[in-house]
Amino acid sequence: MTDTTLPPRSRHWGRFALHYVEMIIAMFVGMFVLDLAWSAVGVDLSYATDPELAYLLMAFDMSVGMAAWMRIRGHAWLPTLEMCGAMFVPIVPLFPLLWLNAIDGMTLMIVAHVVMFPLMLAAMLWRRDEYTHHH
Numbered sequence: 001m002t003d004t005t006l007p008p009r010s011r012h013w014g015r016f017a018l019h020y021v022e023m024i025i026a027m028f029v030g031m032f033v034l035d036l037a038w039s040a041v042g043v044d045l046s047y048a049t050d051p052e053l054a055y056l057l058m059a060f061d062m063s064v065g066m067a068a069w070m071r072i073r074g075h076a077w078l079p080t081l082e083m084c085g086a087m088f089v090p091i092v093p094l095f096p097l098l099w100l101n102a103i104d105g106m107t108l109m110i111v112a113h114v115v116m117f118p119l120m121l122a123a124m125l126w127r128r129d130e131y132t133h134h135h
Helices: 008-040 051-072 077-088 091-099 105-126 128-132
Strands: none
Touching: 008 051, 008 105, 008 128, 051 077, 051 091, 051 105, 077 105, 091 105, 105 128
């Protein structure tokens, strides 16, 4: 069955789902490629000793991957920045918990990763038309 034989609504949600998967792939590509680059120049941050900086650098790396792919796909800057924001929003409640010693650096990283996926989905649902139409 080709895309054109599906009802329009199914095609729209198919594009939506495809974009979500593309964002996850782009996020991980950015994280791995830039982590290799940082390591090559001697940047080696640890969640045990530098949890805030380690997370911020990783969120930046993931954002670069997503932003690059979104711009290549023709998305405007506002939805691109909203999607990147989903990488940073988890720190709002998590950094204070870290500072209060309620969580450690590894818990920060795990919880932030778990939370960023529904945040990405929320950003996409907020601008559903942006993600259901072909770019």
